[in-house]
Amino acid sequence: MDKKTSRIIFMGTPEISSRVLEGLILDGYNIVAVIAQPDRPVGRKKILTPVPTKVVAEKYNIPVYQPIKIRKEFEFVYELKPDLILTLAYGQIVPQGLLDIPTLGCINLHGSLLPKYRGAAPIQYALLNNDKVTGMTLMKMVKEMDAGEMYMTEEVTIDEEDNSTSLFIKMGDAALRLALKALPLYLEGKLPGTPQDESLVTFAPSIKPEEEKIDLNKTKEEIFGQIRALSDVPGAYLYLDNLKIKIYKARIVSDEIVGEVGEIIKADKGGLYLQANNGLLALLDLQKEGKNRMDYKSFINGNQNILGQKLK
RNA sequence: CGCGGGGUAGAGCAGUUGGUAGCUCGUCAGGCCCAUAACCUGGAGGUCAUGCGGUUCAAGUCCCAUCCCCGCAA
Numbered sequence: 001m002d003k004k005t006s007r008i009i010f011m012g013t014p015e016i017s018s019r020v021l022e023g024l025i026l027d028g029y030n031i032v033a034v035i036a037q038p039d040r041p042v043g044r045k046k047i048l049t050p051v052p053t054k055v056v057a058e059k060y061n062i063p064v065y066q067p068i069k070i071r072k073e074f075e076f077v078y079e080l081k082p083d084l085i086l087t088l089a090y091g092q093i094v095p096q097g098l099l100d101i102p103t104l105g106c107i108n109l110h111g112s113l114l115p116k117y118r119g120a121a122p123i124q125y126a127l128l129n130n131d132k133v134t135g136m137t138l139m140k141m142v143k144e145m146d147a148g149e150m151y152m153t154e155e156v157t158i159d160e161e162d163n164s165t166s167l168f169i170k171m172g173d174a175a176l177r178l179a180l181k182a183l184p185l186y187l188e189g190k191l192p193g194t195p196q197d198e199s200l201v202t203f204a205p206s207i208k209p210e211e212e213k214i215d216l217n218k219t220k221e222e223i224f225g226q227i228r229a230l231s232d233v234p235g236a237y238l239y240l241d242n243l244k245i246k247i248y249k250a251r252i253v254s255d256e257i258v259g260e261v262g263e264i265i266k267a268d269k270g271g272l273y274l275q276a277n278n279g280l281l282a283l284l285d286l287q288k289e290g291k292n293r294m295d296y297k298s299f300i301n302g303n304q305n306i307l308g309q310k311l312k
Numbered sequence: 313c314g315c316g317g318g319g320u321a322g323a324g325c326a327g328u329u330g331g332u333a334g335c336u337c338g339u340c341a342g343g344c345c346c347a348u349a350a351c352c353u354g355g356a357g358g359u360c361a362u363g364c365g366g367u368u369c370a371a372g373u374c375c376c377a378u379c380c381c382c383g384c385a386a
Contacts, residue, residue, distance in 0.1 A: 041386075046314095243317095244383065269337085269349070289383045290317035294324070301324040301336050 011087040013037040016172040018052035023176040038066045074098040106141040115196040117204035118146035125204035127229035149193030154178035163231040220276035238311040249285035267307040272296040
């Protein structure tokens with residue numbers, strides 16, 4: 001079987017999925033259907049926004065299915081007679097009954113080098129832990145989440161400047177490269193899998209809202225990782241006088257201890273420095289509740305008494 | 313009609329009990345200096361979101377409506 005003769009269903013929802021979907025379509029893969037999460041009201045105005053994969057699918061006249069609960073609604077898949085299901089960030093757990101339908105099985109593009117970071121937020125976890133390298137893994141889908149055997153990986157290097165937004169773009173590119181490399185082999189049955197080493201398994205559960213608050217008891221490195229992992233959305237934050245201050249970008253400066261933890265010890269053209277418990281962090285991009293995001297110079301201009309204040 | 317904050321020079325803000333606008337940064341010109349992101353001098357730049365809305369002798373400042381931005385919630 002090859003990319004033109006096989007019937008493939010693509011399951012995925014967000015931006016990263018849509019980019020891979022479009023890449024596969026343009027390369028000539030026979031995508032017979034797209035399954036995505038339902039459209040949801042977005043933003044303050046609750047505007048019902050189509051999910052990214054749906055936008056792409058409709059552009060190429062591919063039918064889209066958006067079951068509320070895939071666990072209970074997947075009969076329609078039988079009629080599609082898929083040979084293969086490829087998923088990437090679909091957003092729901094795929095039931096065993098569905099996994100059994102395609103003749104060639106279900107495979108998943110996962111955002112980490114498994115067995116590291118099984119779970120919903122692998123890309124953010126790589127940043128959270130200040131990893132230097134991560135990658136995409138093409139793997140077999142089994143009942144246990146992200147536990148199937150691995151077919152191929154594509155590494156991605158993370159550099160200091162990367163945040164969640166930029167890394168997602170890199171990972172999307174890697175996912176497409178990986179898919180284009182691996183799928184032809186897989187469809188011909190020439191891609192053997194290797195089981196994951198269970199002793200090396202770690203998990204990357206989705207990040208809870210309370211984890212967006214920066215804990216000043218953590219080290220500057222941990223805080224730096226957290227800021228990167230949560231930027232540009234939703235943003236890690238601290239409080240200043242009961243107002244949320246989101247910090248979108250920061251830099252580790254030094255190991256100096258010159259003030260109390262949480263104190264702004266410098267606020268001028270040279271930077272806005274926050275005392276962490278084991279050194280200094282320069283806050284570069286921030287946003288006060290109700291205000292727009294701005295760089296530190298603008299922030300200092302508008303908060304001229306910030307020097308010496310304490311964030312918490 | 314979910315809750316709340318806000319729309320004032322390119323940027324970020326201030327503007328007190330209503331009397332036609334100020335600060336910091338940037339920018340332009342000149343100066344100082346070996347040099348500078350530092351310093352000094354001077355300049356340009358705003359119909360204060362919109363409605364030629366309402367109150368008033370007088371509104372950025374009070375009232376009303378609309379639009380837009382942001383935080384939360386979903």
